Amino acid sequence: MERQSDETSLSSAVDTKTETTSKTASTPARGRSRRLYGAILALLIVLGAGAWWLYQQYTHVFVTDARIAADIVALSSRVxxxxxxxxxxxxxxxxxxxxxxxxxxRESQLLIQELDAQIAGIARHQEEIDARIKLIDRQTISRIAAKQATVKAAKAAVAAVMSQHELARQDNDRAEKLVPRGNITRARLDQTRAVLETAKQQALSAQADLENARAALAEAEAAREELTVLRTQLAKLDPEEQRLQAQRARAVLNLExxxxxxxxxxxxxxxxxxxxxxxxxxxxxxxVHDPEHVRVEANVKETDIRFFQPGKVVTITVDALPGQRFEGTVARVGQAATSEFALLPNPNPSGNFTKITQRLPVRISVAQDSGRLKPGMMVELEARANE
CATH class of the missing domain: 2.40.50.100 (RNA polymerase II/Efflux pump adaptor protein, barrel-sandwich hybrid domain)
Incomplete structure (x- = not known):
């Protein structure tokens, strides 16, 4: 019985050792298989990424020389x-x-106050001249009317005196003819002569009165010429007021x-x-700038500019916002390469020429995204080459 038990134990030990040896032998094979599968998977991933990269390179155009831009306004003072x-x-x-x-x-406010005072003075001066014009108008009208009446009276007096003078002359002429004949006395002749002389003097006096009345009328009418002078002065105040108003408007603008x-x-x-x-x-x-109006300014190679025609839709990625993509539309393409505006142009006078691909400026409109697109941020552009 003991021998049989020993044989059974020996057989079990041999089986256990054989199983352990088999497991140990299969572990390296399984590790090699896993490594092989991993290598194949990595190779497939690399080949897929390479194929995708090659596909992107042949079907898309990428621009890295681009940034967010906006109209930044520099504010300055006029005064x-x-x-x-x-x-x-x-x-x-x-x-x-x-x-x-x-x-x-403070100086602008004081200047406005000074001009306001001058404008108010112009208004008071206008009122004064208007009052003087009305006063002189009334005074000269009544004076001229009185002088015209005096002239009429003087004319009537001259007419009456001249009638008397004519009558006295006729009486004296008849007396001169009758004295030689003896029809009247010498005394009567002297009397007619005296009456004629008196009438003559009265006519001269009446004529002088008429001339004085006319002179007084002319003087009264000349007084109305002062109205013309005053009206001219009043008219001159309008341009002066306009000049002061213009100065005041300029002072108000200066204040604003x-x-x-x-x-x-x-x-x-x-x-x-x-x-x-x-x-x-x-x-x-x-x-300052308006954050709601931003755009993308890019410098595109001249060999790729044909893919950035106005209206073309491009994809935009922002370095500051990884994982996000924006769509933009080409708004404008520059008409000259950026090298044409260099401070030191290179006309190549020596004849040693190295051809360098030039770049043209391109403007792309893009919608703002909650104010996160800020001027100066670097972006990359992607455009399909087969569209």
Whole structure:
């Protein structure tokens, strides 16, 4: 029995050793299979990625020289003066017509007050001349009427005296003819002569009175010429008032320009001044832009420009926003290469020429995305080459 038990134990030990040896032999084979499968999978992934890359390279055009752009406006002052307050800081949003910078306006206000006083003085002067014109008009009308009546009376007196003078002359003529005949006495002749002389003197006196009356009438009428002078002075006040009004309008404009306001809804990019600084006309004060109106400015190789015609839809990826893609539309293609605007052009005078692919500017319109597209951000463009 013991021998049989030993044989059974020996047989079990041999079977266990054989099984262990078999498992140990199959483990390296299984590891080699897994490594082989992994290598094949990696090779397939690499081949797939390479094939996809080659497909993209042949069917798409990529541009890396591109960035977000916007119309950044540099605000300056038209008038000189001291900065009193700066109402905004860099990066702050501002509404249209919101106050950005205030410039000292005391001198402008004083100038407006001075011009207002001068304009008011012009108005008072006009009222004075109007009153004088009305007064002189009434006075001269009544005076001329009186002098005209005097002239009429003098004319009537002259007519009466002349009638008496004519009668006295006729009486004297008859007496002169009758005296030689003895029909009248010498005394009667002397009497007619005296009457004729008296009538003659009365006629001269009446004529003199008429001339005096006419002179007085002319003087009264000449007094009305002062009305012309006054009306001329009154007319000259209108251009003077217009000149003062123009000066006042310019002073008001000067006062308004001492408050720098936001030209549109946007953000403040840079502030170049502080309160207390003295600025000059044209000096740059702030830089602002409208974040809702952004675009992409790209420099495209001349060999690829045919794929960026106006209206072409392109895909945009932003370096600052990985994983997001935007669609844009080509809005404009430049008509000259960027090298044409270089500060130091290269006309190649030596004859040593190296051909370099030139680039043309392209503008692409793109919609803003909650203000995340900011001017200056680098972007990449992707356009299909077979469209």
């Amino acid at each position: 000189p003066g001291w900065i009193t307050t700066v109402e905004v800081i860099e990066g702050e949003a501002a509404r249209k017509d919101g106050v950005l910078v205030r410039i000292d306006d 320009d001492r408050v720098i306001v936001m030209p549109f809804d946007g953000v403040v990019d840079r502030v170049f001044v502080d309160a207390g600084e003295y600025i000059t006309p044209g000096q740059r004060l702030l830089m």
